[in-house]
Amino acid sequence: MTKRIAFLASDARVAQTAREALVARYGHVAPRDADVVVALGGDGFMLHTLHGTQHLNTPVYGMNRGTIGFLMNAYTETDLMSRLAEAEEEVINPLIMTAMDQSGKKHEALAINEVSLLRAGPQAARLRIGVDGRVRMAELVCDGALLATPAGSTAYNYSAHGPIVPIGADVLALTPIAAFRPRRWRGALLPKRAQVRFEVIEADKRPVIVSADSVAFPDIDWVEIRSEPKVEHRILFDPGHGLEERLISEQFT
Structure with a gap:
């Protein structure tokens, strides 16, 4: 089933340009109507997006169009639907x-x-x-x-x-x-x-x-x-690149 996607981007020009390209390719709905939110920016914008959508219980998939991308996936335009279908979910409490x-x-x-x-x-x-x-x-x-x-x-x-x-x-x-x-x-x-x-x-x-x-x-x-266990943030990662793997890898860099 085709997912309804809300594309959100930081103010950086590279993020805004990526959003324009992705909206043209995949369409766009408001976050309240989306099956998944795609955040385009760096880790700061990812945190902003998670805070802003926590009342929706909608998973967020980040693509790095910023400086730091620990919470983000690599950016590509062509295979987003398959990446979303295969993504692994991490649930974290703030x-x-x-x-x-x-x-x-x-x-x-x-x-x-x-x-x-x-x-x-x-x-x-x-x-x-x-x-x-x-x-x-x-x-x-x-x-x-x-x-x-x-x-x-x-x-x-x-x-x-x-x-x-x-x-x-x-x-x-x-x-x-x-x-x-x-x-x-x-x-x-x-x-x-x-x-x-x-x-x-x-x-x-x-x-x-x-x-x-x-x-x-x-x-x-x-x-x-x-x-706060009553609040859950759902974050999507490409297979093999979830938070557990990233936290382990960080200790060997």
Whole structure:
């Protein structure tokens, strides 16, 4: 059966040109009417597309027309229907973040890759870290810290020297960013069901910004993060090029 496809593209000219060619060849429907959404861009646009279509429960197949393409498949125009028919599906759960800023306002956001806290001034951040209601680190002096999903473990987490986590592992990676004290602390692997709380010590003097993927909030007082199993993102990959294979391959490059 011919699939109804919604083609979405980033603002980059190369992505827009690809979309025009694919729409001319395969047609186009609105995302709400599609059997599959094809995202054209890089990983940033893929995350944007997944967030924007999560209420539809429609699988997303990405083709790389951007800079980074860890979540994307190779771009071609001629055999899309057969590739979609043979594609393998990965289902991932995002993190849900609740944050309170210094004015007392609460913020919520979902993160497919990671939730990160970063210092927003010249002085290092001071963070208190709790897991499931128990303080595990009374003070971490650092540039920041992040909590990453397995799908996001090769992104910012890996750049911060955090571990790559297999896609099937029910764990989250808690990774410090430029830790000053304790200097040798390299982070922790936590159960997927864990609830992590960061409290900002001296928040007025040492301001911190929190980011859930690309959504950011300044002047944070505390942040709570947990996995959200009620939300599922369906991502399609060419056979043999799924997230599990990519996560393993990344460790041998």
